[in-house]
Amino acid sequence: MAEKEKSEKIPRQKMPEQEPAVRARNFNEVPLGLSPEAAIMEAGRCLQCKKPACVEGCPVGVDIPAFINRIREGDFPGAIQKIWERNSLPAVCGRVCPQEMQCEGKCIVGKKDAPVAIGNLERFAADYERANRKAVKPSKGASTGKKVAVVGSGPSGLTVAGDLILKGHDVTIFEAFHRPGGVLVYGIPEFRLPKEIVFSEVDGLDAMGARVELNTVVGRSVTIEELFAQGYDAIYLGVGAGLPVFMGIPGENFAGVFSANEYLTRTNLMKAYRFPEYDTPVIKGKNVVTVGGGNVAMDAARTALRLGAENSYIVYRRSKNELPARAAEVHHAEEEGVNFRLLTNPTRFFGDDKGRVIGMEALKMELGEPDASGRRSPVAVKGSEFRIDCDLVIIAIGAGANPLLTKSTEGLALNKRGYIVADQATGKTSRKAVWAGGDIVTGSATVILAMGAGRVAANSMHDYLTLGW
Numbered sequence: 185m186a187e188k189e190k191s192e193k194i195p196r197q198k199m200p201e202q203e204p205a206v207r208a209r210n211f212n213e214v215p216l217g218l219s220p221e222a223a224i225m226e227a228g229r230c231l232q233c234k235k236p237a238c239v240e241g242c243p244v245g246v247d248i249p250a251f252i253n254r255i256r257e258g259d260f261p262g263a264i265q266k267i268w269e270r271n272s273l274p275a276v277c278g279r280v281c282p283q284e285m286q287c288e289g290k291c292i293v294g295k296k297d298a299p300v301a302i303g304n305l306e307r308f309a310a311d312y313e314r315a316n317r318k319a320v321k322p323s324k325g326a327s328t329g330k331k332v333a334v335v336g337s338g339p340s341g342l343t344v345a346g347d348l349i350l351k352g353h354d355v356t357i358f359e360a361f362h363r364p365g366g367v368l369v370y371g372i373p374e375f376r377l378p379k380e381i382v383f384s385e386v387d388g389l390d391a392m393g394a395r396v397e398l399n400t401v402v403g404r405s406v407t408i409e410e411l412f413a414q415g416y417d418a419i420y421l422g423v424g425a426g427l428p429v430f431m432g433i434p435g436e437n438f439a440g441v442f443s444a445n446e447y448l449t450r451t452n453l454m455k456a457y458r459f460p461e462y463d464t465p466v467i468k469g470k471n472v473v474t475v476g477g478g479n480v481a482m483d484a485a486r487t488a489l490r491l492g493a494e495n496s497y498i499v500y501r502r503s504k505n506e507l508p509a510r511a512a513e514v515h516h517a518e519e520e521g522v523n524f525r526l527l528t529n530p531t532r533f534f535g536d537d538k539g540r541v542i543g544m545e546a547l548k549m550e551l552g553e554p555d556a557s558g559r560r561s562p563v564a565v566k567g568s569e570f571r572i573d574c575d576l577v578i579i580a581i582g583a584g585a586n587p588l589l590t591k592s593t594e595g596l597a598l599n600k601r602g603y604i605v606a607d608q609a610t611g612k613t614s615r616k617a618v619w620a621g622g623d624i625v626t627g628s629a630t631v632i633l634a635m636g637a638g639r640v641a642a643n644s645m646h647d648y649l650t651l652g653w
């Protein structure tokens with residue numbers, strides 16, 4: 185009890201951040217990380233629960249009280265080793281996981297006070313290790329002589345690769361892009377997740393012996409059949425859901441209307457923001473409208489500000505309570521001056537005589553009954569049409585399944601939206617020796633859920649490689 189009272193008295197340690205007015209114009213990371221003293225102080229808020237609810241909230245089951253306890257004792261290498269037992273991408277997860285809905289959402293301290301800052305502590309342990317290199321990596325199992333192909337180097341593919349290497353298998357990752365990391369590098373911007381952090385976590389896999397074949401589009405450069413013919417014993421498909429989705433309203437084909445996918449890929453992965461050092465064209469609008477309310481929309485609207493927009497609007501058809509983005513990202517966007525036009529739905533775009541977008545017509549909305557997703561559905565207010573002038577529009581309303589690989593692979597069952605059907609408990613697909621997981625199975629979800637699916641599949645693949653289908 186005394187311990188509990190003590191924990192409640194320490195306030196949640198705030199992570200220092202760049203000032204909003206400064207950071208809104210640069211691509212450097214926004215939160216700056218906890219100091220060792222603040223991390224130890226924050227770790228002291230954990231009650232070390234016997235039945236830790238936080239762990240139930242973690243899709244990969246990190247032993248949260250154990251790693252926090254090591255931070256409290258100042259044993260930072262010990263903390264990261266504890267996390268690595270269950271999570272091979274802690275610097276990433278500490279930055280982008282929706283902790284408020286997962287571990288921190290369940291933390292018992294959160295019932296009366298602010299929950300323990302589990303994500304910030306995870307980030308601290310990973311960053312400390314990257315700077316100091318003191319921890320011992322998990323040891324690899326003896327070689328099994330089995331070859332595994334992992335298609336896609338996003339968080340689910342990287343998790344499968346990491347787990348299977350540890351179990352002694354020979355792993356090759358095939359990636360369509362010229363850099364590994366999936367959405368972590370082409371989607372999530374530098375100011376939220378510096379690319380160097382993703383590359384360093386991928387290098388860790390490389391050092392353990394994984395091969396990474398870049399610029400290889402499986403389904404085009406090589407097919408699944410050919411991979412089996414080359415001697416791969418098992419294949420994991422973690423190709424994500426990167427197909428842009430548009431609204432299907434008039435004017436979406438005007439120049440200056442981008443999918444968020446293309447806008448963010450050009451800016452992040454192809455470094456358009458470092459023009460003229462990198463000669464990647466991207467339109468730098470003055471009045472930018474981003475349609476959508478998820479993390480992708482926040483990233484696009486904040487990127488537009490950093491590229492020089494005078495006004496960056498988020499146009500979302502529900503209210504603030506229904507915004508699907510992480511609370512921290514909404515807060516950061518507001519602080520930086522992103523203008524939220526909530527309960528607003530675009531109906532068409534206007535163009536000039538050269539076919540360039542110059543404006544958007546929208547309707548005011550109000551909330552009706554909850555829809556199938558449980559969120560209150562938006563209903564248009566009749567006659568409420570109004571116009572927003574804009575010279576750049578970014579559509580961030582979700583993504584679909586890219587058919588390139590799935591259509592070129594025989595015997596792979598897909599659902600009606602084109603996603604791969606895979607068993608939830610194993611990741612097995614309808615095709616023998618082929619597993620799948622992450623966004624290509626669930627539709628757009630989260631990094632940690634993609635990693636959780638990778639973990640499940642890796643265990644099942646190991647069983648297959650050692651025991652049979």
Ligand SMILES: Cc1cc2nc3c(=O)[nH]c(=O)nc-3n(C[C@H](O)[C@H](O)[C@H](O)COP(=O)(O)OP(=O)(O)OC[C@H]3O[C@@H](n4cnc5c(N)ncnc54)[C@H](O)[C@@H]3O)c2cc1C
Nearest residue numbers: 336338339340360366367371402424622623629630631634
């Ligand atoms: C802008 C943005 C912001 C996001 N923010 C967050 C966030 O803050 N927190 C969070 O938890 N989640 C966030 N997400 C969602 C999260 O990133 C995804 O759920 C997650 O990355 C899915 O992982 P994955 O491994 O299934 O696929 P991906 O990360 O999409 O990786 C798939 C990889 O496969 C490659 N590939 C595709 N087809 C082929 C092929 N035929 N051959 C070879 N390679 C192929 C792709 O190039 C890609 O590298 C965000 C997503 C976006 C787009």
Ligand code: SF4
Nearest residue numbers: 230231233238291292
């Ligand atoms: S639920 Fe909160 S207090 Fe309890 S062990 Fe987890 S982080 Fe610590």
